[in-house]
Amino acid sequence: MKVQEKSDRLIISEQSDxxxxxxxxxxxxxxxEKELDNSYTIVANKRVINVSKLNDEIIIKNxxxxxxxxxxxxxxxxxxxxxxxxxxxxNDDIMKKAIEFGTGIRILNQQEYEMIISFIISANNRIPMIxxxxxxxxxxxxxxxxxxxxxxxxxxxxxxRLANADVEKVAECKAGFRSERIILASQxxxxxxxxxxxxxxxxxxxxLEYLKTYKGIGDKVANCILLFSMKxxxxxxxxxxxxxxxxxxxxxxxxxxxEIRKFAENKFKDxxxxxxxxxFFYARENDIGK
DNA sequence: TCCCAGGTCCTGA
DNA sequence: TCAGGACATGGG
Numbered sequence: 565m566k567v568q569e570k571s572d573r574l575i576i577s578e579q580s581d582x583x584x585x586x587x588x589x590x591x592x593x594x595x596x597e598k599e600l601d602n603s604y605t606i607v608a609n610k611r612v613i614n615v616s617k618l619n620d621e622i623i624i625k626n627x628x629x630x631x632x633x634x635x636x637x638x639x640x641x642x643x644x645x646x647x648x649x650x651x652x653x654x655n656d657d658i659m660k661k662a663i664e665f666g667t668g669i670r671i672l673n674q675q676e677y678e679m680i681i682s683f684i685i686s687a688n689n690r691i692p693m694i695x696x697x698x699x700x701x702x703x704x705x706x707x708x709x710x711x712x713x714x715x716x717x718x719x720x721x722x723x724x725r726l727a728n729a730d731v732e733k734v735a736e737c738k739a740g741f742r743s744e745r746i747i748l749a750s751q752x753x754x755x756x757x758x759x760x761x762x763x764x765x766x767x768x769x770x771x772l773e774y775l776k777t778y779k780g781i782g783d784k785v786a787n788c789i790l791l792f793s794m795k796x797x798x799x800x801x802x803x804x805x806x807x808x809x810x811x812x813x814x815x816x817x818x819x820x821x822x823e824i825r826k827f828a829e830n831k832f833k834d835x836x837x838x839x840x841x842x843x844f845f846y847a848r849e850n851d852i853g854k
Numbered sequence: 855t856c857c858c859a860g861g862t863c864c865t866g867a
Numbered sequence: 868t869c870a871g872g873a874c875a876t877g878g879g
Contacts, residue, residue, distance in 0.1 A: 783861090
């Protein structure tokens with residue numbers, strides 16, 4: 565990988581397995597907007613960046629080399645070799661197709677708190693609506709970051725702001741019945757911050773058990789949090805899409821979510837999380853099982 | 855109008 | 868343990 569700083573942009577070259585559309589639209593992140601020029605504007609880590617790809621070069625606007633090295637390199641999981649992951653997973657026809665379709669997916673390293681709240685909001689909700697609720701919460705409770713391309717951007721709210729928020733104000737953001745859960749979770753995170761911010765060093769089972777003590781976090785949401793912000797890649801979150809694609813292609817359609825998760829975790833081992841992302845993106849983009 | 859969405863909680867057996 | 872209904876909201 566090579567990084568060059570040129571006037572208003574960073575140009576990343578010699579970087580394989582990086583496809584902005586696949587990275588952002590595979591369901592792991594909610595704070596992105598697709599622009600008219602097919603680039604993606606992202607809010608993360610209290611910053612706004614614009615990412616696109618032209619030929620084999622990745623272009624990052626509104627950033628600098630220092631931020632890239634200190635923040636975005638880790639965020640985009642640049643040090644992970646995805647060609648190795650893909651070749652290991654590539655041992656049946658279904659995965660082969662899914663990987664080919666979703667080539668360039670990377671699992672982002674996102675912040676624990678943001679993932680906990682985001683996936684509490686995801687329960688029984690649609691992705692566009694989840695994005696809207698998070699955007700509303702950020703506007704109401706986050707900090708103004710900057711104006712970029714004549715749009716205003718706000719950071720994800722701090723834990724304290726949401727912990728002290730009124731339920732009515734959170735509900736105004738269209739969070740519905742999840743409003744109370746958002747506030748309760750924020751309060752619990754403040755109380756348990758020594759535990760929450762050390763979950764990465766705990767085992768998968770310990771993390772799962774702990775997260776499920778939150779109101780609004782069940783098996784699926786807990787596994788998403790572990791996968792997207794705590795580097796637990798041996799997990800296979802099962803949602804409606806993954807259930808459908810698995811029941812269509814791998815298991816009997818009577819299989820329950822927990823059985824599906826265990827089946828996949830046994831099959832894909834420590835690469836289960838990556839397999840899940842390829843299958844989710846493949847299923848959703850192609851309406852498989854629907 | 856009804857059904858469903860990256861589910862979870864609560865209740866009753 | 869486990870099925871079944873409730874839950875806010877909005878799009879199809």
